[in-house]
Amino acid sequence: MTETRLRTWTHAFGYSIACLFIFTLAMQNLRYGFYELFYLATGMAALTLAGAIYTVICRRHQLSAPGHLIILSGLNSGMLAALLTMDAPGITHWAMPLVALNLLVLPLRQGLALSLLLLIPMSVILFLQQAPAEAITVIGGLFILLSVAALYIWHYDHMAQSAEDLAITDPVTGAHNSRFLDETLQKEISRAIATGHPLSVIDLSIDYADEVADLHGKDQVQGLFRHMTGHLFGVIRAGDTLYTLNDSEFFLILPFTPEEGVRVIAERIRRTIAEQKWPVVGKATVSLGCTTRGSGDTRTDTLRKRAHQAMEEARRRGPDSAWFSPGETIET
Numbered sequence: 507m508t509e510t511r512l513r514t515w516t517h518a519f520g521y522s523i524a525c526l527f528i529f530t531l532a533m534q535n536l537r538y539g540f541y542e543l544f545y546l547a548t549g550m551a552a553l554t555l556a557g558a559i560y561t562v563i564c565r566r567h568q569l570s571a572p573g574h575l576i577i578l579s580g581l582n583s584g585m586l587a588a589l590l591t592m593d594a595p596g597i598t599h600w601a602m603p604l605v606a607l608n609l610l611v612l613p614l615r616q617g618l619a620l621s622l623l624l625l626i627p628m629s630v631i632l633f634l635q636q637a638p639a640e641a642i643t644v645i646g647g648l649f650i651l652l653s654v655a656a657l658y659i660w661h662y663d664h665m666a667q668s669a670e671d672l673a674i675t676d677p678v679t680g681a682h683n684s685r686f687l688d689e690t691l692q693k694e695i696s697r698a699i700a701t702g703h704p705l706s707v708i709d710l711s712i713d714y715a716d717e718v719a720d721l722h723g724k725d726q727v728q729g730l731f732r733h734m735t736g737h738l739f740g741v742i743r744a745g746d747t748l749y750t751l752n753d754s755e756f757f758l759i760l761p762f763t764p765e766e767g768v769r770v771i772a773e774r775i776r777r778t779i780a781e782q783k784w785p786v787v788g789k790a791t792v793s794l795g796c797t798t799r800g801s802g803d804t805r806t807d808t809l810r811k812r813a814h815q816a817m818e819e820a821r822r823r824g825p826d827s828a829w830f831s832p833g834e835t836i837e838t
Contacts, residue, residue, distance in 0.1 A: 514565040517574070520610045521558035524603055525551050531600070543597070546588050550600075553581050557611070574611050575620075582608070582624045589631045598644050601628060602651055609655045617659070621652050687749045687757055691806040694761050698799055705799040706768035708758040709813035710738075710775065713791045713825035715754035726786050727753055733784060734792075741775055757810070765830065768796045772828040780826050791826035793817055798832065 532547030557577045564571045581604055588597055601624065608624075609617040625648055632641040691707070698705040712718075712734065719727045731753055738748055742758060749757040760768055772794045784790050795816025803809050816831035823829065 510566065514561060517561040517611050518558050520607055521554050521561060524607050525554035525558060527603060528554060528600075542592055546584065546592070546597075550581055550584055553577055553584075554607075575616060578608055578612060578620060582620055585624060586627055586631075589628060598628070598632065598648075601625070601648055605648060605652050606655055609652075609659050614656065614659050618652075618656055625649065625652065687751075687759075687810075688806045690747060691759055691809065694759055695799065695804060695806065695809070697761070699804065703762050704764040704767075706760045706763040706765070707797060707809050707813045708756075708760065708768065708772055708775070709795040709810070709817040710756040710758065711793050711817055711821070712754040713793055713821075718787055718790075722786055724753075730784055730787055730790060734779065734790070737779065737782060738775065741778055742771070757813070763798075765798045765832065768798060769828075769830055772796045772830075776826065776828050793820040793825060794828040795820055796828065796830050800832070 528547050528551040532544050532551055535541075535543040535547060554577075557574065560571070560573045560577065564573065585597075585601060585604060604624065605621045608621045611617070612620065625645070628648075629641070629645045632644060635641075636644075694705055697703075712730070715727060718730065731750070735748070735750065735756070738756065738758075742748060743760075745761055746763075747759045749759075751757055760771065763771070776792060776794055780789070780791050782790070795813050795818065797809065797812045797816055799809060812831050816829045819831070820827045820829035
C-alpha cells in the first residue's frame with residue numbers, strides 16, 4: 507500500500523469515527539433537552555463528515571491537501587467558542603478525540619501547533635471556571651494524550667522514513683539504487699521539458715571488474731566499489747545525483763548540463779579515478795558513456811539505453827576512456 511493510499515484510508519477512518527462519535531453525542535443531548543450542545547455537536551459532526559468527503563475527493567493528493575487544516579481549525583475554533591459561551595463542564599472531554607484527530611490527519615508539526623492552540627486557551631478557561639484540582643486533572647490528561655499521540659506519530663514517521671531510505675539506498679555504497687533511478691530521472695526529464703534546460707546523464711563502469719573479482723575476491727570488488735562511490739560523491743556537483751546499478755556500474759544524472767558540460771565532467775571523473783591509488787587493487791580505471799537529452803527523449807529508457815550504448819562503445823575503444831552519444835537536437 508502506498509503512502510498516499512494509507513493516508514487516505516487513515517484520514518477517512520478518523521473522520522468517520524469522529525463523525526459517528528459526535529453525532530451520537532448530538533442525539534443524546536437532543537434526547538435530554540440540551541439544545542445548545544445538540545446544535546454544537548451537529549455542526550461539528552457536519553465538519554467531520556465534510557472532512558471524510560474531502561479525503562475521498564482529494565484521495566490522490568493526501569500528502570499535500572490543505573483542506574484538512576481548514577476543517578480541523580474550524581472544529582478547534584468551535585470547541586473554544588463553546589467553552590467560552592456555554593456552561594457545560596462535560597464539554598471538555600470532547601477535546602480528547604479532537605486532539606487525536608489533529609495529530610492523526612495533519613502533519614506532526616501542524617497537528618501539535620493546532621492542538622496547543624486549543625489546549626492552552628482551554629487551560630486558562632478551565633482554571634477560571636473550575637476548581638484548581640479539577641482543572642489540573644482535565645488539562646493534565648489532555649496534555650498526556652497529546653504527548654503520547656505525538657510521540658507515537660513521530661516514531662511512525664521515523665520508521666516510515668527509515669524504511670523508505672532502506673528501499674532506495676544501496677547498503678554497500680550508501681548511494682541511491684536502481685529502484686530510485688527511473689523515478690528521479692523521469693522527474694528530471696519532465697522538468698527539462700517544461701523549463702527548456704539541458705539534461706545529461708553518464709553511465710560509468712569499472713574496467714576489468716570480473717578480473718579483479720577473480721584475483722582479489724568479490725569482497726575486494728565491493729570494497730573498491732564503496733571507495734569509488736565515496737570518490738564520486740566528492741567529484742560531482744551539488745544537484746547531481748549518483749546511483750548504483752550493480753557491483754561495478756554507476757549512473758549519474760546531471761541536471762542543467764549541456765553537451766560540453768557533461769564532456770568536461772566525464773573527463774574529470776575518468777582522470778581523477780585513473781590517478782587515484784585504490785586499496786588492495788592499486789590502480790583502477792573506468793569506461794564512461796554520456797549523452798544529453800534530445801527532443802525525442804521523453805522517457806527514461808531512451809536516455810538510459812543511449813548512455814549504456816555509449817559506455818559499451820567506450821569499452822570497445824579500450825579501458826580508461828569516455829564516449830559521448832548525441833541525442834536528437836532540441837529545436838528552440
